[in-house]
Amino acid sequence: MHKTTKKYLSLFLTLLLFLSLFPIELNSNVVNATSIDQDQLTNSYLNEINYLEENNNLEEAVTAVNNKGMTVPVFGTDSNINDVMQAYLTGLGYTGITVSIADLADIEGSSFSQYAKVNLDGRLEYFYVNPTENVSAANMGLTNYKVKFTLSDGNQTQKTEAKTIQLKWDRDKVKTFFDETLNNFNFSENITPNTDLNQIIQNFNLPAYTDGKDFKISWASDNAAASVGSLKSEYQNGQFLDYYPISIKQSSEAQIVNLTATFKYNRGNENIDFTHVYQITVPGIDLSVIKAEMQQDLDNYFTVDVLKYSYPNAGISFDNQNVLYDVQLPSSANIRKDTIVDGKVVSTGIKDLYQKYITSGSGFSFYSFENPTDVGDAGIIRNGFIGNITLPKSGEKPVQVSVTMTLTHRDYDLSVQKTLTLTLNPVDYEELMVEVNRKAELMQLVKENFFDILNSNPSKIGNDQSEKNSSADQIKFDLSSFKEVRFKNPDDPTDNTLEYIYDLSQVVGDGVELSALPDWENQEAWRLLRSSNPRYLTHENLIVTEPQYNTDVTIDAMLNIPSMEQYKDYFPEGASTDDANKLSSLFNQAIIQNITIPGKDGEAPDDYKDTIQATLIVEGSKILQDKSEHATAHQEWFNQTVEIARDTAFIDFLSDTLNADENLEKLELDINSGWLNTIDFKGFEANTTGQTNGSASTWMWYVKHKDGQDFETISTLDRKDAEAYLQDGDTLKLKFINDPRYPSNVQAQKPENPIDLKDDADINGWTGFRGDAENQTPVREVESVPSISKAENWSYINDNYNEWGFPTSISDLISINNQTIYATGNLLVKLDENGDELNRLTLAGNIEYFSRLAYGRGMVLVPLQGGALQAVDPVTMKSLWVVESLDSFEKWEPKEEGSSEWVQKFYGLQSLGSTYIDLANGIAYIPITATGNLSSVAGVIRAIDLSTGKELWRYNNNNTGYYWGGLTAVDQYLLIGNDEGKIEVIDKNGNLVKTSESYGKSIRTTLTQQDDKIYFTTNDGVFHSLKFNSTDLSFNEHQSIKFATSSTSTATIFEGKAYIGGIGGWGAPGVFAVINLTTMQVEFITDDLEGEVKSAPLVIYDKNGQIYAYFTANTEAGLLYVYHNGKVEISYRPSENEAQYTTATPIIDANGNIYYSTDQAIISLSATKDANLHDFALDFGIDSLIGEMDVTILSEAQLTKHSKFTITDVTDNIKMLYDEDIKSQLDNANYVSFRTGFEGEVEGNPDVSINLQILNSYLALQKGQGYKLYRLVGDKLSEQPLGKLRSTASITFTQKLTDNFTYVLAAVNVSTTETEETNKPNETNKPSETNKPSETDKTNKTEKPVETNKPKEDDIQNKKTDQKTNNDSIHTKNVVKTGETVYLIPILTLVSLAVISIITKKKIKEEEKNK
Secondary structure, three states: OOHHHHHHHHHHHHHHHHHOOOOOOOOOOOOOHHHOOHHHHHHHHHHHHHHHHHHHHHHHHHHHHHHOOOEOOOOOOOOEHHHHHHHHHHHOOOOOOEEEOOOHHHEEEOOOHHHOEEOOOOEEEOEOOOOOOOHHHHHHOEEEEEEEEEEEEOOEEEEEEEEEEEEEEOHHHHHHHHHHHHHOOOHHHHOOOOOOOOOOOOOEEEEOEOHHHOEEEEEEEOOOOEEEOOOEEEEEOOEEEEEEEEEEOEOOOOEEEEEEEEEEEOOOOOOOEEEEEEEEEEOOOOOHHHHHHHHHHHHHHOOHHHOEEOOOOOOOOOOOOOOOOOEEOOOHHHHOOOEEEOOEEEEOOOOOHHHHEOOOHHHHOOEEEEOOOOOOOOEEEEEOOEEEEEOOOOOOOOEEEEEEEEEEEOOEOOEEEEEEEEEEOOOOHHHHHHHHHHHHHHHHHHHHOHHHHHOOOHHHHOOOOOOOOOOOOOOOOOOOOOOEEEEOOOOOOOOOOEEEEOOHHHOOOOOEEEOOOOOHHHHOOOOOEEEOOOOOEOOOOOOEOOOOOOEEEEEEEEEEOHHHHHHOOOOOOOOOOHHHHHHHOOOOEEEEEEEEEOOOOOOOOOOOOOEEEEEEEEEEEOOOOOHHHHHHOEEEEEEEEEEEEOOOEHHHHHHHHHHOOOOEEEEEEOOOOOOEEEEEEOOOOOEEOOOOOOOOOEEEEEEEOOOOOOOEEOOOOOOOOHHHEOOOOOEEEEEEEOOOOOOOOOOOEOOOOOOOOOOOOOOOEEOOOOOOOOOOOOEEEOOOOOOOOOOEEEEEEOOOEOOOOOEOOEOEOEEEOOEEEEEEOOEEEEEOOOOOEEEEEEOOOOOOOOOEOEEEOOEEEEEEHHHEEEEEOOOOOOEEEEEOOOOEEEEEEEOOOOOOOEEEEEEEEEOOOEOEEEOOOOEEEEEEEEEEOOEEEEEEEEEEEOOOOOEEEEEEEOOOOOOOOEOEEEOOEEEEEOOOOOEEEEEOOOOEEEEOOOOOOOOOOEOEEEOOEEEEEEOOOEEEEEEEEOOOOEEEEEEEEEOOOEOOOOOEEEOOEEEEEEEOOOOOOEEEEEEEOOOOEEEEEEEEEOOEOOOOOEEEEOOOOOEEEEEEOEOOOOOEEEEEOOEEEEEEOOOOOOOOOOOOOOEEOOOOOEEEEOOOEEEEEOOOOOOOHHHOOEEEEEOOOOEEEEEEEOOOOEEOOOEEEEEEEOHHHHHHHHHHHHHHHOOOOEEEEEEEEEEOOEEOOOEEEEEEEEOOOOOOOOOOEEEEEEEEEOOEEEEEOOOOOEOOOEEEEEEEOOOOOEEEEEEEEOOHHHHHHHHOOOHHHOOOHHHOOOHHHOOOOOOOOOHHHOOOOOOOOOOOOOOOOOOOOOOOOOOOOOOOOOOHHHHHHHHHHHHHHHHHHHHHHHHHHHO
16 A cells, blocks of 8 residues: 555544544434423433333343353243243342243253253243163253343343253153053062962062163061061172062961052152052961970070179179179070080070071160169169169168060061069178178288289299299389289188289189279379389389389379179268278278389489479460461460479470469370370460361470570380480470461452353263262273283372472372363362373362362362362363352350350361262252361351352351261252261251261261162271161161271272271271172171271272272372282382372273372373383382492383382391301301392393492491302302402392392402402303393484483473482482493484584585675
């Protein structure tokens, strides 16, 4: 364009812009303004105002609809969607507005929308599809439409945004389908082996599903003649059949039984139930013969001979005509046994008790008691299997009480009884005092011989009494507690010989025993025997440690005679007669025993003081309101220097000093372990571990010695260790360390508009803690499992570290379309299928140390600190919304137990449970726990609308929380287990409608639901099964089985079995168990795993029906285990830089690859056996006291998993076994011994070259010495070639990789010739033909960096498995293939550069010439 043209065009556009600023009215009839009618002008203005008001009202209504979440019309109530929306607006106060749909283009369907319809006139056709036509659509049970509504207010109209309308089942059509199904369901075909509905005499099974499994059936009976058992599952004809067993019990009369079948539609997620009643008749039967046999069984067994006294009087003869003590009743186990007296059977046990009679449930209570009503306090009271008696007092009449035993038949509605009479005679005063006087003599003798009793335990002093102390002032050997001291011949009142009993099984119950010392509950370091100096004489078991100087120690105890305790209140309270005093002398008698423990240096010098000076400082913290306050948070609460006894432990110093201070309000301290929970001083806010200022807060112990410059962390508080005691001049400081993450203060972030929720039809993977957003599918089918030992695809090392320098905890993983997503610290990270990082998002807050993500309806939900929740788009990794944190839970509690003064307390909140997403309704439920005092003190459940991030409701439990808990849904109710061992039932409006009984310890698992059963574990290692009836809110059919010492693992249920983990007994080994749900018995268990199994096992099965259960164990090794074919094996052992503790549940992607996390890494394991074998490197490690090591694989080999080669020092063991033999062969040369070891799998057994750099401290070389290496075979040495005799601290030798050998390394004198040879290559070190580089090893092939090894820009974040770590104890390096070191590539590179340089210069000169 010409410059002049451009100039004029610019001026023209400027002019147009200027003119547009002035309004111009074009009218052919020019009207004088003064001629306009004033009323007309006023009306015009009023109409304009009305128009604006109407328009504003309409706009507000449109906004209200736009802000509305998903609309779910109710079948049978809502027939037109326009009416639904109009009613919604009317309810908000927008009247006069009509709602319509203007055009078919405003109606958009989604998946399965062909099975429902929103018509142009708003009429709704609800969802229906016959399951035989499209089972996937039927399983979904709903479809969504997007509808734009047209809102009208007078002449004004506006359209809304597209709103989601969810249409669920057309229940009328489902009812029609049910009627058709019911017509095809033949009840009489299911009563086999019975043939007649009116003659049901045998047990039978009723199905749990209709044909095709379109309806799930549950059964109920109105008569005990036909009782319904719990759901069972059996494998028959190649498939599992689920059924309810019906138990028939005939009685003497015919019984009509109504069996009610509840048909629950098994498609979709709605509660659509239909019932039908079937009637059967159980005919009567003559039971007189059976009843007579039962009575005979009971009569032969239940005689007075089976009764005896309970502990501690179990050894005293029982006389039913003169019952003196509490009565022990037989348990069901003892009922089966004969009772023999003087070689004669006096009671015949009921051998078939379990088969013939009911011994569980209500039938377990065999016994009932009856007391006369006119005898005052005398009588018998049931206490489990003990009858507690109260005897009549002197002068009162004897009392007869009855004990009735009932037998109930297992197969018939029949019971029999037998009653025994017991006589309780009044106490004879004179006889009582004779017994009291004799027992008082016994008590006095025990006091006089107390030291001898402590010093005479045969298991301590030996048969020859060589380790018995000579006297109380010469205690060189351990003393011992005792169980009982009694008269050896109690029937001879003149024989005062004492019998000392140290074995509980030998206790008779008529002697003197130790009783608990006062206030032991608050101390817990001692209970029966207290030492004044536990450093040299321990509490309770009285173990002696030799002091430096002679040390006096006092032992405190309390003596008691339990067999006389029932007479303890015989005399009125406060009675002081001689007899009353003598009786009281039998109970709680304090005794002190003084002893002296000789010191290794004898008597202490004259200037040796029994006391030392020490200072105690307590440094607490203010309550933080903001992170900026951390730097100035600490305050000195206490600072005092005191004189204390020498040999005072740190724990005792803290306890004694603080408890003596009048300003101390509370001290919660475990006197044994030193675990300090709370310190509360007047004038300061109490500081509680894990509660005040964050869940990671804690009290720390520091000490500064007299001449020290700085405080040091105390290394041990164990009184067995000398370092656990104060020295003269020490300063002990207790400092409260705040959680550096606290307070979380996560702020709310709301979306500008409601989010359109996706239907997830294109999503596959692992989308929740147990497989999906509703935590119900931790089972997957795969084509095959070629190897249970998993090869690694890749690993991703966690590069996020917390304020203490440790890797931040990693959440459980989720997988979405083969992309792995996890959270750590305040990051959410997404990895692709190769383990490369795609994206990361900085979250609004930190996750807890334990976190479970969930995905549903197009968003990843991340629980954050303080009960917050963040939603993230997994595609863009952008935040969608954040629900603000609650941070703390307010409670009003008594200031102290029993106090009438109440104080306000705040407890920190943690999101540690499993998020549950109601996919159909677009609502997330998150369980939150308020923690304090090492347990949960309250709980919160928040319901969050996924489309808006709005909290719909909040439910608070003011008593207990949901630590590691997770919800499940049963019909219209939410169920969750709590820390009181109860299950809470909450409706979907957030109202508590039912709480179950306690099932024992805490429920710290996600509730698992299958069919009509709920499964869970309690913290005492018990697995539970029960049924919840949503109609009457009842819990029934409870069954349980103990399989571990403790468990917080969530069970995986598959094909009638529960796969579950936990922790075992001594040494805390891990437990994995398989429980048969039909028999409720442990089918398989192993209890020797390296760590506790906290994960929910991942169960996969292949086309051949083979089952594999993968699970992790919480140890530093980070192991992945697999259960298959009745045994547990290690499936994967992480490399050193991957290994760390793990509680993660393994997950699986659509391709069969398994993923799991440790606190250090994300690990992907191959679905196939041979994939990427060449990518595995060999890890190796060596004892730090030996030195360092390099290992080189000499021949081609493929590692099938991460493997490790180790060298371990075994010198002490070898010297103990073979020292003389070895020295004779080495001419007494100095030597050490080590052993090689291989862990892992490798194809073949390649040669390896091992180079050791020996530390001088391990085996020093003197002048003129060198190393020689021998292989130890039996007690013989076989010299190994080193290539050259080393006079330096380095040796190289070869062996097969998987061969584990014991070697002896000797420092030997070498000749001059040998020394000169050290620099010459030995023939044995020449490369053999097999070690020559193959074609694949040539430099231009293997040494050339391949594309995958090129550094990437994001390699800083994508740490791979070839990264290794070094520490003080293990030195690791990467292994390379051997071959001659050829510097071909660097040489070629230099030559190439030179040639290029020359050619370039020449070209420049030629161009200059041409110019």
